[in-house]
Amino acid sequence: MTTSDGMAEVLRSLRPGSGGDPARVSTRALDVAGVSVSVFPRSVRGAHGTPAPEPLWCFPDLSLRFEELQYTLGEGPGLDAARIGVPVLEPDLDRVRADRWPALLPAAQLLGVHGVCCFPLALGGARLGMLTLLCDGQRTLSDEQLADAKTLAAALTATLLNRRDPAGQNGAGDDGALWPTAGLHRAVVHQATGMISIQLGTTLEEALVRLRAFAYSSDRSLGDVAEDVVARRLRFDAILDDDGYGPHSPDGGEG
Incomplete structure (x- = not known):
């Protein structure tokens, strides 16, 4: 199929030094x-080798919040697409079985x-990340x-x-704004x-x-709660909260 003029502009925005904003474009x-793109840094793995997706770029902010929601809950079309290696297309979430997610x-x-449509970024057995499109729920994706x-x-x-160097790290090349190597925050989740x-x-x-349960119940992102755990502002042992279950803030505040 022929690439549309709009997609040609997107592809140009991916070039190093283009100064483009690929998420918005x-x-x-x-x-x-x-639109959002998340990647699986090889140096950051979850429990028993499960990759932890890192948001690379998103537009608008709703896309980032949805990525955080999927990771906090540990389920969703993006994670499924990355795991099975084929697109997961659900442009109308009202039509999805309630027991699926x-x-x-x-x-x-x-x-x-x-609505959400997710495409794995993969080649052979290599799972590199995922491309997620948020849909309006009113129509399926057209052929174009x-x-x-x-x-x-x-x-x-x-x-x-x-952009992956021999050591297995994501390389920033000459456009670190689009392909950052620093500031990947999922590592703190694994540490926590x-x-x-x-x-x-x-x-x-x-x-x-x-x-995940605590982050969701307290309406916070998984990364924010993990940072509190790593900084020892929040503990999950010794002293429970008022209902007898949950983490404890060492300073006496609410966990």
């Missing part, structure tokens, strides 16, 4: 409510996300939108592969998970469940 070219679906509705999204996913995959695991004497999986 992609959202306009694809005619969707939002039981925690995500009502939360996405409250957030104002009506679908072709453009696949073109963008292929271009992003190639770019990420070219390990600390909670030790505090509670439980598995990493159970510790991550506890961390």
